[in-house]
Amino acid sequence: xRESTALLTDKYELTMLQASLRDGTAHRRCAFEVFGRxxxxxxxxxxxxxxxxVIDALARFRFTEEQLSTLxxxxxxxxxxxxxxxxxxxxxGYREGELYFPASPILTVxxxxxxxxxxxxxxxxxLNADSAVASAAARMVTAADxxxxxxxxxxxxxxxxxxxxxxxxxxxxxxxxxxxxxxKAYGIPAxxxxxxxxxxxxxxADGTPDEAAAFRAQVEALGVDTTLLVDTYDITAGVATAIxxxxxxLGAVRIDSxxxxxxxRQVRRQxxxxxxxxxxxxVSSDLDEFAIAALRAEPVDAYGVGTTVVTGSGAPTAGLVYxxxxxxGVPVAKRSRDKRSHGGAKAAVRACRRSGTAVExxxxxxxxxxxxxxxxxxTPLTVPMIRGGExxxxxxxxxxxxxxxxxxxVTLPWEGLALSRxxxxxxxxxxxx
Amino acid sequence: xRESTALLTDKYELTMLQASLRDGTAHRRCAFEVFGRxxxxxxxxxxxxxxxxVIDALARFRFTEEQLSTLxxxxxxxxxxxxxxxxxxxxxGYREGELYFPASPILTVxxxxxxxxxxxxxxxxxLNADSAVASAAARMVTAADxxxxxxxxxxxxxxxxxxxxxxxxxxxxxxxxxxxxxxKAYGIPAxxxxxxxxxxxxxxADGTPDEAAAFRAQVEALGVDTTLLVDTYDITAGVATAIxxxxxxLGAVRIDSxxxxxxxRQVRRQxxxxxxxxxxxxVSSDLDEFAIAALRAEPVDAYGVGTTVVTGSGAPTAGLVYxxxxxxGVPVAKRSRDKRSHGGAKAAVRACRRSGTAVExxxxxxxxxxxxxxxxxxTPLTVPMIRGGExxxxxxxxxxxxxxxxxxxVTLPWEGLALSRxxxxxxxxxxxx
Numbered sequence: 001x002r003e004s005t006a007l008l009t010d011k012y013e014l015t016m017l018q019a020s021l022r023d024g025t026a027h028r029r030c031a032f033e034v035f036g037r038x039x040x041x042x043x044x045x046x047x048x049x050x051x052x053x054v055i056d057a058l059a060r061f062r063f064t065e066e067q068l069s070t071l072x073x074x075x076x077x078x079x080x081x082x083x084x085x086x087x088x089x090x091x092x093g094y095r096e097g098e099l100y101f102p103a104s105p106i107l108t109v110x111x112x113x114x115x116x117x118x119x120x121x122x123x124x125x126x127l128n129a130d131s132a133v134a135s136a137a138a139r140m141v142t143a144a145d146x147x148x149x150x151x152x153x154x155x156x157x158x159x160x161x162x163x164x165x166x167x168x169x170x171x172x173x174x175x176x177x178x179x180x181x182x183x184k185a186y187g188i189p190a191x192x193x194x195x196x197x198x199x200x201x202x203x204x205a206d207g208t209p210d211e212a213a214a215f216r217a218q219v220e221a222l223g224v225d226t227t228l229l230v231d232t233y234d235i236t237a238g239v240a241t242a243i244x245x246x247x248x249x250l251g252a253v254r255i256d257s258x259x260x261x262x263x264x265r266q267v268r269r270q271x272x273x274x275x276x277x278x279x280x281x282x283v284s285s286d287l288d289e290f291a292i293a294a295l296r297a298e299p300v301d302a303y304g305v306g307t308t309v310v311t312g313s314g315a316p317t318a319g320l321v322y323x324x325x326x327x328x329g330v331p332v333a334k335r336s337r338d339k340r341s342h343g344g345a346k347a348a349v350r351a352c353r354r355s356g357t358a359v360e361x362x363x364x365x366x367x368x369x370x371x372x373x374x375x376x377x378x379t380p381l382t383v384p385m386i387r388g389g390e391x392x393x394x395x396x397x398x399x400x401x402x403x404x405x406x407x408x409x410v411t412l413p414w415e416g417l418a419l420s421r422x423x424x425x426x427x428x429x430x431x432x433x
Numbered sequence: 434x435r436e437s438t439a440l441l442t443d444k445y446e447l448t449m450l451q452a453s454l455r456d457g458t459a460h461r462r463c464a465f466e467v468f469g470r471x472x473x474x475x476x477x478x479x480x481x482x483x484x485x486x487v488i489d490a491l492a493r494f495r496f497t498e499e500q501l502s503t504l505x506x507x508x509x510x511x512x513x514x515x516x517x518x519x520x521x522x523x524x525x526g527y528r529e530g531e532l533y534f535p536a537s538p539i540l541t542v543x544x545x546x547x548x549x550x551x552x553x554x555x556x557x558x559x560l561n562a563d564s565a566v567a568s569a570a571a572r573m574v575t576a577a578d579x580x581x582x583x584x585x586x587x588x589x590x591x592x593x594x595x596x597x598x599x600x601x602x603x604x605x606x607x608x609x610x611x612x613x614x615x616x617k618a619y620g621i622p623a624x625x626x627x628x629x630x631x632x633x634x635x636x637x638a639d640g641t642p643d644e645a646a647a648f649r650a651q652v653e654a655l656g657v658d659t660t661l662l663v664d665t666y667d668i669t670a671g672v673a674t675a676i677x678x679x680x681x682x683l684g685a686v687r688i689d690s691x692x693x694x695x696x697x698r699q700v701r702r703q704x705x706x707x708x709x710x711x712x713x714x715x716v717s718s719d720l721d722e723f724a725i726a727a728l729r730a731e732p733v734d735a736y737g738v739g740t741t742v743v744t745g746s747g748a749p750t751a752g753l754v755y756x757x758x759x760x761x762g763v764p765v766a767k768r769s770r771d772k773r774s775h776g777g778a779k780a781a782v783r784a785c786r787r788s789g790t791a792v793e794x795x796x797x798x799x800x801x802x803x804x805x806x807x808x809x810x811x812t813p814l815t816v817p818m819i820r821g822g823e824x825x826x827x828x829x830x831x832x833x834x835x836x837x838x839x840x841x842x843v844t845l846p847w848e849g850l851a852l853s854r855x856x857x858x859x860x861x862x863x864x865x866x
Contacts, residue, residue, distance in 0.1 A: 007613040008596070008613075009614075010625055011624060012611065012625030015655055016631045019627075022650060022653060023649075025650070028634060030634065057592070113630075113634050120588065121595075122592060125587055125590065125591060126591070126592055129591035129592070130591075152443065154554050156561050156750040156752070157562055158558060158562035158593065159490070159554075161562070178444055179441075179442075180441075180447070181441055181442075184503045190444045190506075192446075194448070195553070196757070198449045201546050205763065217452045217458070218452045220452070220456070221448070221451050221452035222451070232768070233768050234768075307750055311750055316590070316745075317743075317744055319589070323630065324629070324634060327634055330636055333633075334666070335666050335667075
């Protein structure tokens with residue numbers, strides 16, 4: 001078995017398990033639902049991401065003897081239950097790469113209370129992290145308007161989170177990642193240029209910089225199609241040196257500081273003047289979706305995005321919750337003052353005009369007939385993912401989910417792709433729930 | 434060997450390595466420095482965290498044949514270099530739990546260019562993530578003013594990041610975590626209460642809630658010292674039921690919604706009226722350092738903090754960078770328009786009054802005599818961590834680092850502990866560098 005995910009769990013889930021085994025409620029048939037109460041930062045839509053990782057993580061949710069030995073706060077019956085634990089229930093939900101809105105029933109987990117309750121933290125950790133990154137990344141892809149974006153934020157987030165953030169960014173339409181583990185684990189194209197340290201390394205014993213030596217060595221090692229970082233000292237001198245060393249067939253130059261719009265124009269003119277018409281300009285340096293959009297009219301060929309994408313551009317978590325919605329067929333919902341939820345296990349459709357434009361989502365009881373949507377067309381959003389503990393056949397891979405998202409974004413009303421703050425572009429109506 | 438960390442690396446580090454092996458610069462003696470250009474969100478201080486994890490991760494920075502087989506963009510000589518790679522250099526820096534300010538030389542890595550350059554992403558990922566959490570968490574601990582805080586944010590961050598976030602929060606003075614893997618891996622006390630799902634599970638076949646049954650089962654399974662979650666339906670009824678079921682020796686009640694200050698007062702009165710004078714009140718629900726501070730006058734006994742601490746309370750990354758500062762003994766620094774740095778490998782001291790209050794930091798050449806600080810006392814901040822690739826003996830453990838931070842915070846001028854935005858409370862002066 002690959003690494004166990006079983007301890008990526010909050011203690012209270014196991015103490016609730018113990019209490020439920022004692023009072024017999026452990027075996028009640030339950031449905032838990034993952035949904036978001038709102039979209040962070042008044043965004044117009046969210047992107048579901050991490051679903052395939054959840055399915056993989058559930059298969060590895062097994063307690064080893066070594067893990068069990070650390071759970072000394074549990075009684076013998078509970079430890080026995082965990083020793084044999086295999087999730088044997090069903091999971092249905094929005095496929096990875098689907099859009100979601102407040103109250104969209106993103107994922108529904110059904111089984112006994114015992115088998116479902118202990119999955120709360122793991123499922124939410126994955127979906128919250130991945131959806132946060134994908135939701136931010138999708139806005140950047142829209143802002144880039146067809147120009148490629150490279151994810152290079154590994155250094156600004158936890159070392160393992162970097163790997164899954166690269167995956168989520170790629171799902172959302174990024175073209176490549178700097179992260180080698182993500183390239184290996186998920187088959188994402190890896191990309192990279194050079195660091196300022198590379199140029200600084202080529203400093204003489206008397207402290208004299210030798211940018212030309214750095215560029216020459218890079219071109220010799222990596223070929224003329226490489227990307228030279230030209231802003232370590234003076235950008236104009238850096239560009240001149242780059243073309244002098246590499247010739248006008250140089251692949252690209254990267255600018256990583258300063259007013260990127262002004263510099264891109266200046267560098268483009270300089271490159272063209274040197275006959276390097278095909279040399280691309282890559283820009284980086286604290287880019288977010290707004291900065292990317294602001295560069296739309298500039299001669300920029302590709303963006304490198306780091307910090308903002310891996311931290312969700314101001315919304316580092318999607319804020320999704322995992323709530324019990326049904327017990328033995330009876331809908332349940334808590335009634336705390338400021339946190340309400342709809343009871344009952346749900347499926348959903350998205351109602352679209354014949355033109356393809358989405359109008360609303362409609363949630364209805366899981367397993368019931370889909371709702372009537374008049375002259376609109378109802379696209380099913382809820383698909384089976386796990387049956388009796390086993391993943392269903394034919395679940396989409398990362399490429400398929402990436403294409404699904406790209407297609408889904410096209411169905412949004414135009415204002416849905418605006419970067420400004422506003423209400424969600426679609427709302428969820430409840431039918432029979 | 435435990436799991437390899439070698440691919441938690443950006444591609445460009447390996448292509449720079451290849452270029453340096455070809456042009457012979459790979460073996461130049463270099464010093465790279467980790468520092469922050471500024472503190473996020475105009476905070477007054479930062480907390481160094483993750484250092485022990487860096488040291489552990491470097492020991493596991495070994496390329497397996499399987500990993501090497503995925504690096505098809507490298508030539509044979511580079512692959513051979515990686516196959517034999519062991520970091521053999523030196524690391525010095527601020528100990529874990531130390532305070533830092535803009536330009537503090539937090540970590541200095543010395544060795545050949547080749548052996549140092551490929552560690553950039555891994556070192557920064559760890560320090561940026563852990564320091565972001567610890568820096569936010571330390572402010573929450575100050576705001577809590579001695580009342581315990583439980584970290585329970587696992588579900589709001591990536592599943593592995595949750596484990597290390599729990600560690601960073603504990604380092605900063607949190608008392609416990611909900612995360613079981615963190616408890617196992619780092620020996621942090623685990624804690625937990627119950628979820629709303631537990632109460633909702635106890636719903637009759639006709640949909641009638643039975644909060645009393647939920648509370649009774651929890652007390653029977655976990656003892657009367659447990660914490661009952663009283664806000665699933667009506668809080669006043671919930672508190673009454675809790676004491677009715679558990680008696681006035683109930684450990685605690687938790688409130689997870691609503692105006693926590695108002696509710697805490699109301700619940701305290703109610704508990705006292707029921708004779709439950711020792712029953713504690715635990716509050717949670719989107720608490721950050723400001724909300725914690727605002728509850729200081731209320732009868733709250735403990736805080737549960739989730740989202741904000743694991744996401745750095747608005748600053749999910751510390752923004753630390755890893756820059757080449759010295760080549761073959763010559764200081765180097767880039768001169769891009771908006772990103773300047775000081776060349777040369779550095780150590781630092783903190784100058785304090787005899788009363789213990791810190792006045793400034795002074796950075797000076799690593800290995801040189803410490804600077805004169807007049808009538809002040811100079812506390813060394815830079816300590817050796819790795820020598821010739823091996824960790825030095827006697828490095829502090831997590832508990833020691835936690836105590837170190839608590840003691841360091843006491844040395845700050847009073848305004849350093851204010852939560853409001855302002856300049857860093859100490860600045861770094863450069864002496865001979």
